[in-house]
Amino acid sequence: MLRFGARLIAQLSAGQVVCLTGDLGAGKTTLVRGMIQSLLGPIDVPSPTYTLVQTYEGPEFELWHCDVYRLEKPEDGYELGLIEAFEDALCLIEWPDKIEPLIPEDALHINIAFEGEGRKLTMTGFKGIT
């Protein structure tokens, strides 16, 4: 999962939105950790569950790691500054269904499902990724 994260982030840049879905414990945060640490080195990547958003200064753009599970209504996303971040930063969003109306159409969706002892990743959407 960490290695896949490292490969994935090499394909991404500012203004892109990645939505991560999957059950509790499927590995969403682990995937994000792989992405952030491959970009910024072995820094702390704490769970954003309680803080909602953790931001990171990348070499070329800001990276937002969001867990919007605790948001009550999509409009709260405005208050968090997500709309601006969707344009300027690379946003990695856990539990995106909580703010579904705000998610850009061209977002990349990654679903992580348990399969035996492993995980199955399904990626949909997003133009221009190779």
Place this chain on the structure above:
Amino acid sequence: MALTALKYTVQEKALILGIESSCDETAASVLRRQADGSFEILSSIIASQDEKHAPFGGVVPEIAARAHMQKLDAIIDRAVTDAAVEYDDLSAIAATSGPGLIGGVIAGLMGAKGLAMSLDIPLIAVNHLEGHAVSPKLAGECPFPYLLLLISGGHTQLLSVKGLGDYTRLGSTVDDAAGEAFDKSAKVMGLGFPGGPRVEKTAASGDPSAVKLPRPFKGKDHADFSFAGLKTAVARAYEASDKSDQANADLCASFQQAVCDVFDDRTRRAMALFRKDISAEIDSPQRFVVAGGVAANKKIRSSLEALCNAQNFTLLAPPLKFCTDNAAMIALAGAEHYALGNFDAMDVKARPRWPLDGESARHNPASGFGKKGPKS
């Protein structure tokens, strides 16, 4: 330090208003510090919200900074009134400026800035974790150095606390906090919020060896924690179980036992690292403080007691009102910085991430929130 902060001089006797709004509590406190360094908490107001949050199976965060701001005003007012002082008597304002929920932190910090400016007194930006680090002193005498285990919903850390501003992080979670593991496990099993007390209660009639669960990082050289894998294992075990009351009790008891074992193992490792960090003899008597909401769990507490006895540590467990989120600890940390003349400029930023062991980072955020954060 900015020039604007230099115009203030330190008074020997000081009244400090502390403001805490970094996560699910909004709180304010007034503390009086004497010339000899002794202090007295004159008031400590906390607007607890757990009951309000329960119907949602979790904490619904107040996102809007302005809503925080409104609540804050009333709570600050009560703290000042309860302390029987006037705003004009205050010597400085200390406010949490991270790490934490950014909307709350910004609101608290903005409120603090506004007050400091209008009263023309210094502002002190306090690291929330530093508040926890000094919080044992609120409960009474607790001289430096000590080993601190902070276990709450948002944090899990083992710190060597050698003095004010002198901390070494011996270990911390690489993913979820301990309290988060309790909350999410409770959620998976539909036990409700807050997860800690619910899991503990359900576990009471369960068999702690019934379900095989991992002990992440057990036996490792470092003193870090990981709870994401344990949470996943609980979710999978629950799916595979018959979901009866007894199965739930067994799973809760097994989960709680796994957490106890992890704390035992990781703290044991940290105790050795702590003695090394302060250059103490291998078996020398030392102090161990456990703080944070998760420390309320009786199983965890008794397991840590046994560990302390075996390792020649004296266990200090401050009453919960001091070791869960509160503003008195922020006022205390602020008062200590005040005495040293550590004031902050009005452009100090709120920071969602702010590791405690990086004193240089206090005024020079290397990886802070940056200038483009929301509402800054």
